[in-house]
Every structure is written in structure tokens, then in C-alpha cells.
Amino acid sequence: MNAPTTIETTLKDWETDQEVRWCPGCGDYAILKAVQRTLPQLGADPANTCFISGIGCSSRFPYYIESYGFHTIHGRAPAVATGVKLANPDLDVWLVTGDGDGLSIGGNHLMHVLRRNVNMQIMLFNNEIYGLTKGQASPTSREGTKSPSTPIGSYDHPARPAAFALGSGARFVGRGFDVSKNLPDVLKAAHAHQGAAFIEIFQNCIVYNKDVFHEFAAPKGAEDSQLWLENGEPMLFAKESKGITLNRETLALEVVDVTDGDWEAAGVFVHDVTNRSIAHMLVEMPFGPFPMALGVLYDDPRPTFEAAVAKERNLASEGKTPDLAALLAKGQTWTVDS
Amino acid sequence: MATQTADTRSDISNQEAITVRFAGDSGDGMQLTGGQFTLSTALAGNDLATFPDFPAEIRAPQGTLFGVSAFQINFGAREVDTAGDAPDVLVAMNPAALKVNLPALKPGGLVIIDTGEFTKRNLDKAKYDTSPLDDDTLAKFDTLKLDISAMTLEAVKPFGLGKKEALRSKNMWTLGLALWMFDRPRAPLHEWLRAKFKNKPEIADANIAALDAGHAYGETAELAGPLQQVHLDPVPTAPGLYRTVTGAEAVSLGLVAGARLLDLPMFFGGYPITPASAILHHLAKLKEFNVTTFQAEDEIAAICAAIGASYAGSLGVTSSSGPGIALKGEAMGLGIMTELPLVIVNSQRGGPSTGLPTKTEQSDLYQAVYGRNGDAPLPVIAARSPGDAFECAIEACRIAVQYMTPVMLLTDGYIANASEPWMVPDPDDFERFPAEFLTQPRGEELLPYKRNERGARPWIKPGTPGMMHRIGGIEKAADTGHIDYSPDNHQKMTEIRRDKVLGVDIPDQDVCLGDTSGTLAVVGWGSTYGPIHQAVTRARAKGLSVSHIHVRHIWPMPGNLGDLLRSFDHVMVPEMNTGQFKTVLRDQYLVDAQPLTKTSGQPFAIAEIESAIEGALS
Numbered sequence: 001m002n003a004p005t006t007i008e009t010t011l012k013d014w015e016t017d018q019e020v021r022w023c024p025g026c027g028d029y030a031i032l033k034a035v036q037r038t039l040p041q042l043g044a045d046p047a048n049t050c051f052i053s054g055i056g057c058s059s060r061f062p063y064y065i066e067s068y069g070f071h072t073i074h075g076r077a078p079a080v081a082t083g084v085k086l087a088n089p090d091l092d093v094w095l096v097t098g099d100g101d102g103l104s105i106g107g108n109h110l111m112h113v114l115r116r117n118v119n120m121q122i123m124l125f126n127n128e129i130y131g132l133t134k135g136q137a138s139p140t141s142r143e144g145t146k147s148p149s150t151p152i153g154s155y156d157h158p159a160r161p162a163a164f165a166l167g168s169g170a171r172f173v174g175r176g177f178d179v180s181k182n183l184p185d186v187l188k189a190a191h192a193h194q195g196a197a198f199i200e201i202f203q204n205c206i207v208y209n210k211d212v213f214h215e216f217a218a219p220k221g222a223e224d225s226q227l228w229l230e231n232g233e234p235m236l237f238a239k240e241s242k243g244i245t246l247n248r249e250t251l252a253l254e255v256v257d258v259t260d261g262d263w264e265a266a267g268v269f270v271h272d273v274t275n276r277s278i279a280h281m282l283v284e285m286p287f288g289p290f291p292m293a294l295g296v297l298y299d300d301p302r303p304t305f306e307a308a309v310a311k312e313r314n315l316a317s318e319g320k321t322p323d324l325a326a327l328l329a330k331g332q333t334w335t336v337d338s
Numbered sequence: 339m340a341t342q343t344a345d346t347r348s349d350i351s352n353q354e355a356i357t358v359r360f361a362g363d364s365g366d367g368m369q370l371t372g373g374q375f376t377l378s379t380a381l382a383g384n385d386l387a388t389f390p391d392f393p394a395e396i397r398a399p400q401g402t403l404f405g406v407s408a409f410q411i412n413f414g415a416r417e418v419d420t421a422g423d424a425p426d427v428l429v430a431m432n433p434a435a436l437k438v439n440l441p442a443l444k445p446g447g448l449v450i451i452d453t454g455e456f457t458k459r460n461l462d463k464a465k466y467d468t469s470p471l472d473d474d475t476l477a478k479f480d481t482l483k484l485d486i487s488a489m490t491l492e493a494v495k496p497f498g499l500g501k502k503e504a505l506r507s508k509n510m511w512t513l514g515l516a517l518w519m520f521d522r523p524r525a526p527l528h529e530w531l532r533a534k535f536k537n538k539p540e541i542a543d544a545n546i547a548a549l550d551a552g553h554a555y556g557e558t559a560e561l562a563g564p565l566q567q568v569h570l571d572p573v574p575t576a577p578g579l580y581r582t583v584t585g586a587e588a589v590s591l592g593l594v595a596g597a598r599l600l601d602l603p604m605f606f607g608g609y610p611i612t613p614a615s616a617i618l619h620h621l622a623k624l625k626e627f628n629v630t631t632f633q634a635e636d637e638i639a640a641i642c643a644a645i646g647a648s649y650a651g652s653l654g655v656t657s658s659s660g661p662g663i664a665l666k667g668e669a670m671g672l673g674i675m676t677e678l679p680l681v682i683v684n685s686q687r688g689g690p691s692t693g694l695p696t697k698t699e700q701s702d703l704y705q706a707v708y709g710r711n712g713d714a715p716l717p718v719i720a721a722r723s724p725g726d727a728f729e730c731a732i733e734a735c736r737i738a739v740q741y742m743t744p745v746m747l748l749t750d751g752y753i754a755n756a757s758e759p760w761m762v763p764d765p766d767d768f769e770r771f772p773a774e775f776l777t778q779p780r781g782e783e784l785l786p787y788k789r790n791e792r793g794a795r796p797w798i799k800p801g802t803p804g805m806m807h808r809i810g811g812i813e814k815a816a817d818t819g820h821i822d823y824s825p826d827n828h829q830k831m832t833e834i835r836r837d838k839v840l841g842v843d844i845p846d847q848d849v850c851l852g853d854t855s856g857t858l859a860v861v862g863w864g865s866t867y868g869p870i871h872q873a874v875t876r877a878r879a880k881g882l883s884v885s886h887i888h889v890r891h892i893w894p895m896p897g898n899l900g901d902l903l904r905s906f907d908h909v910m911v912p913e914m915n916t917g918q919f920k921t922v923l924r925d926q927y928l929v930d931a932q933p934l935t936k937t938s939g940q941p942f943a944i945a946e947i948e949s950a951i952e953g954a955l956s
């Protein structure tokens with residue numbers, strides 16, 4: 001369970017005395033502020049909150065949040081966090097990772113924390129580049145990305161974090177970007193979800209991959225390029241002049257024009273966060289022909305891993321007394337008389 | 339019954355200890371046979387040591403040389419420390435088992451052969467050009483040729499099993515014969531078979547019939563041949579309650595006891611690997627002792643989850659074998675840097691790489707002591723025997739928590755699988771060492787890296803009000819634990835971490851056999867204890883000036899060890915690697931330690947060490 005007790009805090013209560021060491025203008029600053037703004041709104045208790053990260057720019061995050069924090073090793077934060085949650089399921093755990101940390105060196109752990117459904121919020125800062133090691137192409141870099149390790153352009157196909165998460169069995173997939181005013185809402189929904197909640201946060205690396213998300217993240221033209229999904233609401237964008245529907249012949253999503261606001265006539269879908277089939281299409285929906293799908297793409301909880309572990313332990317312990325002396329003397333024994 | 343008598347017979351009826359090896363195809367149930375024979379031996383009050391030796395393949399192709407599985411047991415009316423050198427008795431269930439194991443048999447020893455399996459096809463698979471039953475292959479030995487297959491089929495006929503199923507009882511027929519040979523009661527075996535096949539009573543009955551038939555065979559067959567009944571008196575041992583225990587069981591029990599003495603829940607992160615998996619299996623059945631077991635996605639996740647659990651206030655434990663330990667290396671560094679308690683059990687096996695998964699070796703000593711990036715010291719403890727692993731596990735738990743450090747416990751494939759009689763300890767005899775958590779700052783400021791008199795930083799559980807702080811793998815400033823890359827701080831912190839581990843309180847080194855000074859010290863660690871002890875016993879009986887020193891604390895080493903070694907003219911270090919502990923001793927004490935090494939995947943024979951001792955003193 002998340003945050004068993006709620007307390008009152010302000011943004012200031014979540015700031016540490018540590019000097020923030022990201023590059024000036026880095027998108028991480030905006031994410032940090034969004035999180036620090038969100039935590040008081042959740043009634044979160046700093047003493048009961050734990051930020052766990054791997055390695056990379058994003059993973060410096062715990063040093064700047066006044067709560068418990070564990071900056072672990074490259075890619076392994078999901079495993080550490082799993083141990084933390086199993087040892088103390090009451091802690092409110094936030095995992096911070098990046099595209100290299102979470103999808104390259106730590107891809108295996110990310111897959112397993114999602115399919116096990118360990119109750120935590122997983123924020124993957126996707127800047128499509130290795131920042132802290134000075135700009136190499138990452139597993140999410142687009143084909144043709146020029147970097148010190150790919151001087152004439154990268155040629156491997158990028159991973160799609162949200163699709164990876166959903167394919168791994170995630171029961172919550174959200175998306176946002178660093179400077180979006182809606183990011184706190186996505187974080188809140190993730191926090192409310194019981195289980196592993198995966199949030200892909202597009203983050204601008206101002207030094208090595210500047211403005212790579214500009215096409216949809218820039219305020220100008222945002223109406224046309226962003227599809228903010230709301231549960232129970234039609235999938236509309238471009239000032240409600242366009243919508244998303246399913247082409248029943250190709251079984252693929254397509255953009256339709258909406259005339260006079262009559263989205264029903266245009267066959268626009270109403271977003272149902274529990275519809276896994278549509279979620280699979282949304283995470284795969286290519287930006288360009290389509291707007292960028294943002295917000296809560298999928299949210300359908302099922303029992304958490306730590307609950308299952310506790311249940312199994314109770315079941316296995318039922319009717320047994322933990323008698324160490326009896327345990328040591330178990331099996332066939334014999335006595336040597338004096 | 340066809341018998342053949344060797345020119346030089348070895349009469350086992352006069353021996354104080356006897357070594358028997360059961361060998362067959364990996365599908366023949368030899369480990370089961372050996373295990374049950376072990377239990378009956380223990381119940382008879384003989385001291386014993388076992389050596390299961392099985393292939394890496396689960397079901398290697400039937401009848402092949404690499405599919406041979408063997409179980410050796412040494413038992414006696416006196417103290418037994420090893421699984422025995424050359425077997426006195428070899429039971430060979432097929433040609434391949436004979437081919438692989440005959441070279442080990444003592445000249446004049448007894449070999450019992452199931453002739454029913456000596457078909458052309460099986461002889462071919464064992465690469466015999468002519469049948470060893472017909473040529474002089476067995477000339478040096480006493481031979482008992484029995485068609486065990488046929489006699490088993492006959493015995494289980496009333497139960498209407500198919501031939502394949504019926505032949506599965508061959509091992510019980512053989513066990514029955516062995517029980518007769520060594521004057522053991524059958525009742526416990528009957529009981530065990532009934533319990534094992536509770537839901538298949540016809541299988542239980544068939545096995546019991548086969549067991550009884552084997553036993554009856556021994557009783558009624560004319561005993562003039564090599565077959566003779568031998569009775570070994572129980573070993574006079576300290577009074578108390580006994581059971582048999584394998585190293586894997588003893589480690590698991592020791593960890594449970596250690597967590598109990600610490601008053602902590604235990605979190606065990608593991609990943610399947612031979613021969614370490616047995617610990618995961620044992621602990622998975624002990625959930626009522628506040629144990630959580632977690633089968634992780636890989637070795638790295640297993641240790642990282644254990645670190646996470648320790649961070650959250652449990653006793654984190656992980657276990658593996660050489661290749662898995664290598665994968666865990668970086669995370670051990672994290673445990674060392676963040677100064678969290680962690681117990682890492684390494685059941686060593688032959689390496690490098692996949693190496694010899696089911697064979698024993700002691701070649702991870704460098705990896706244990708030195709095998710991490712950076713100056714990354716951690717305490718290393720090595721168990722000498724299955725029973726000793728219990729105490730070593732408790733010791734590892736204590737050190738890990740009292741010093742806020744990862745600790746590595748070394749066992750090996752031999753210790754993990756071998757069983758020995760074990761006096762059941764009373765948990766109340768162990769001193770408790772409850773873990774302490776810091777719940778409020780000691781002064782005005784919270785200092786997560788401020789040390790106590792042991793050099794340990796405080797353990798602060800997340801969830802504790804007002805104690806929020808951040809830790810991580812980046813170099814920490816002394817006291818505050820803030821990120822600090824400065825040159826002076828790293829110098830200081832490196833020394834602090836080194837000195838903390840060097841300062842761990844461990845007992846002085848004793849001499850387990852012989853004088854505290856003299857001509858030769860034979861210095862061992864880990865599972866070489868048994869053969870060294872016996873070899874030194876024999877050498878001393880011949881009047882040689884030799885002592886046995888067996889080191890449990892590999893790092894840090896006992897404070898008096900250097901002086902102790904220097905009080906001998908010569909130091910010999912037998913170990914199942916190319917001389918790793920020898921190198922560490924030379925480095926630490928500048929003593930001229932001489933290696934005696936073996937890397938065949940088999941434990942030392944007593945005779946090998948005995949002759950090395952004689953060589954060193956000649």
C-alpha cells in the first residue's frame with residue numbers, strides 16, 4: 001500500500017541541501033520540480049518515501065529529494081527496489097531510471113519488476129542519449145543519430161519504452177514530458193495505481209540531444225501534436241477537430257476529422273484505461289502520422305508481487321511454530337548415551 | 339553367483355573403517371542408494387563421510403561413460419574425516435560404471451557387478467572391446483558377479499510392473515545386499531520407502547521386495563566367497579542427539595539461526611546454479627522462520643534485492659557458485675560502499691567459466707578476497723565440513739551486522755553435497771547479538787556515516803521519522819555520507835573501509851592437531867580439513883614433527899597466524915586450486931609457504947597429502 005498516512009508538506013519540504021548538478025537548462029530540473037510539486041499533493045510523508053535509482057543523469061535524482069534515497073548501480077535499481085518492497089511493503093517507492101539505465105544495461109530487471117508487478121512508481125527519463133558518459137547513442141536513439149560512438153549515424157532500431165513496459169506485463173503505462181504542466185497528473189495517477197506503474201517521461205538533454213522532442217513538446221503547435229488521453233473521454237486533438245479511431249478493415253488506428261464537434265459520428269474512440277488491446281496500439285502509435293499519445297495510456301491493476309509473497313509466506317507458515325530447536329533436530333536422529 | 343578371488347585379498351572385516359562406492363548410470367538411483375545407506379550407517383552409530391560424484395547432465399544418455407553417477411561413503415568404528423581414498427568395495431551397476439570407477443578401487447578390493455547389464459550394446463557404450471568379465475581386467479580384485487537385474491525382476495514379479503519400471507528397483511536390491519554386508523537393520527528403509535511412495539503402494543511394495551531380496555541373497559548365499567558380513571562397532575562419540583547433515587542444509591540452518599540471534603527477518607535472494615541451489619531450496623521451505631526467499635531473474639538481481647532488503651532493515655543474504663559470484667561483484671562493491679550488512683554464500687565449484695559445475699574446487703579464494711573493482715575489502719570465512727558450515731553461517735551473520743559489511747562464506751561442492759553426522763546444537767547455547775537500528779540522531783545533526791567503536795556506521799531503516807538521508811555507490815564523505823570526490827576524502831574513506839574489515843574481531847588461530855611449533859605446519863582451509871587431518875594423524879603416528887593448522891577466517895586473518903607460521907621450519911598448503919591461499923599467506927607474512935595443489939575436481943586423498951608430508955620432511 002502506498003502512503004498509509006497522509007501528511008501535509010510543501011514543495012520546500014522536499015528539497016535537500018545538496019547542490020543540484022545537472023547542466024543548466026536540463027529537462028531534469030523540470031521533472032524534479034514536478035515531482036516536488038506532486039508529493040505534497042499526494043500527502044506523501046518524506047519519512048515513508050524512498051527514491052531508488054540506477055546510474056546516469058536521471059539517477060542523481062534521489063540526492064535532490066528530501067526523503068530516503070538510494071543511488072544504486074547501473075541498471076539494477078529495479079532489483080534493489082524489489083528487495084526494499086519485499087522487506088518493507090509499506091514504503092512508498094519511486095524508481096528513477098533512464099533510457100540507457102532502464103532499457104540497455106538494466107532491461108532485464110525492468111522487464112521483471114514490471115511482470116512481477118512490484119508496487120512502485122517507475123519514472124523512465126527518456127532523452128534518447130547517454131548524457132553522463134558524454135553523448136553516445138542509446139537504445140532509444142532514433143536511427144541516424146550522430147554521436148561519438150556512431151559518427152556517421154546510428155543504425156540500430158530504437159526501443160520504445162512504453163511498448164516495452166506494456167509487453168513486459170505492466171498494468172499501468174503513462175507518458176509525459178519534462179516541461180508539461182500535466183506531468184503531475186500523470187504522476188498522481190501512477191501513485192494511485194496499486195502495482196508497478198510505468199511512466200515514460202520525455203526529457204530534453206540540452207547538451208547532447210537538444211530539442212529532440214521539440215516537434216511535439218514545443219508549446220507552439222502542441223494542440224496538433226499532443227493527444228492527452230483521459231479515461232472516459234473521446235480521443236480528440238487539434239482543438240477537437242481530429243480524433244483517433246480504429247480502422248476495422250486494417251485493425252489499425254487512424255486519424256479522422258471531426259466535423260462540428262460530432263466525434264461520435266466520426267467514430268472517435270472513448271479512452272478506456274483498462275482496454276489492453278487499445279493500449280497496445282497507443283504505445284505503438286507512431287508520432288508524425290499520429291499525435292504523441294500522452295497521459296495515462298493504460299491502468300488496470302491486479303494483485304501486487306509483495307502481496308503474493310506475503311500471502312505465500314502466511315500460507316506456508318500456517319499452523320507451524322517457528323521452533324528452531326525442533327528444526328535443527330529434524331529428520332532421522334539418534335542418541336549417543338553417555 | 340560367480341566369484342573370483344584376487345591373489346592378494348584385502349580383508350575388510352578387520353578394518354576400522356571401510357569405504358564403499360556405489361556406481362551406476364545417472365538414471366540408476368545411485369545418489370538415493372548412497373543417501374539411504376548413509377542414513378542407516380549413521381543410525382548404526384558409525385562415523386562417516388560421503389562424497390556424491392555425479393555428472394552435470396540430469397539424464398546423460400544411458401550407459402555412457404559420462405553418464406556415470408557415483409556415491410562414495412567412508413564409515414568406521416573410529417573418527418572418519420574424509421570420504422575415503424580408494425574404495426574397499428565397488429558396486430558397479432553397468433560396464434560404464436565399472437570402467438570409470440575401477441581404477442580407484444583398492445588392489446584386492448571387492449567389486450560387485452550386475453552382469454545383467456553387461457550386454458554387447460552396453461559394453462560398446464563403455465568402450466570395452468572385450469568384456470571385462472572375461473579378460474584379466476578384474477584379476478587384481480575380488481569379484482562378485484551377480485545378475486542383479488534378473489534377480490530384481492524375479493523379486494518384484496508379484497507386483498505386475500512393466501520391465502522398465504521393475505528394473506528401477508535394482509538399486510534397492512543392491513542396497514539390501516549392502517545392508518546385509520554391514521549388518522544393518524532394514525526396518526528404517528521399509529519405513530522410508532512406504533513414506534516416499536505413499537500414493538503408489540505397489541511401487542513401495544516392489545522396492546521393499548527388492549530390498550529384502552538383496553538382503554536375503556546375502557544371508558542365504560554360500561558365504562565362502564568374497565562376500566562376508568562385516569560389523570563395525572559404533573564410534574564412541576560425545577553423548578547427545580545426532581543427525582546427518584549436508585553442507586547446504588547446515589548453511590541454511592545456520593543462516594536461520596543467525597537471523598534469529600540477530601532478531602531480524604531474513605531475505606534470501608537466489609538464482610538457480612549448481613551446487614548452490616540447494617540452499618535456496620532449503621530456505622524456501624522455512625518461511626515460518628520469518629524467511630523470505632526470492633528467486634530473482636539473475637545473479638545480479640539476487641544480490642541487489644538482498645542489498646535492498648538489508649537497506650530496508652532485513653538481513654539480506656544471497657548465495658551462488660563461482661560464475662554467479664563473478665556476476666555479483668559490482669553489487670558487492672555497492673554493499674561495501676553503502677556499508678550495509680549482507681551475507682554472500684559461495685559454494686565453490688571447478689572453474690573458470692562454466693568449468694565443472696558438479697565437481698568441487700577451492701579456486702574462488704582470490705575472487706573472494708580480491709575479486710572486485712576498487713579497494714573493496716570484505717570479511718571471508720571458510721567452512722571446513724558440512725557441520726562446521728552451521729557455525730560459520732552464524733559467524734557470517736554476526737560480522738555482517740556488527741560491522742555493517744558484506745561477508746562472504748565459502749563452502750564448496752564437496753561440503754554442499756556431502757553429509758556427516760552432526761550433533762544437534764541447542765540454539766540457546768549461542769550468544770544473541772541483536773541488531774540495532776538508529777532511530778534518532780546521536781548529536782544535533784544526522785550523520786549516517788559516523789562510526790561506532792567498531793568502525794561501523796549506523797543502520798537506519800527507511801520509514802524512520804526524521805532520519806531521511808541518501809546513500810549510494812559514489813564516494814561518501816566521512817560522517818555526513820554526502821557525495822564527496824575530493825582527494826583527501828577518498829584517501830581517508832579507502833583507509834576507513836580497509837581498517838574496518840581488518841579490525842573485525844575474530845579468534846586467534848589454533849593448531850587443531852600437533853604442536854604449536856615444529857618442523858612442518860600443514861595449513862589448510864575449507865573442505866581439505868578431512869584429508870589433511872588424517873594425513874597429519876598418520877604422519878605423527880610415524881613420529882614426524884608435523885602439525886595441522888586449519889584456517890576459518892580467510893580475511894581478515896587471525897592476528898597470531900603470522901607468528902604461528904613462523905614457528906615452523908616449513909609450511910605446506912594443500913588446496914584444491916593452483917595455490918591461492920599459499921600466495922595470500924606469502925603476501926601477508928613473507929613465509930615460504932609451499933603449495934600442494936590439486937584441480938581434478940576430486941577431493942584430496944589422504945595418501946596424497948601423507949606422501950607430500952613425508953616428501954617435505956625427508
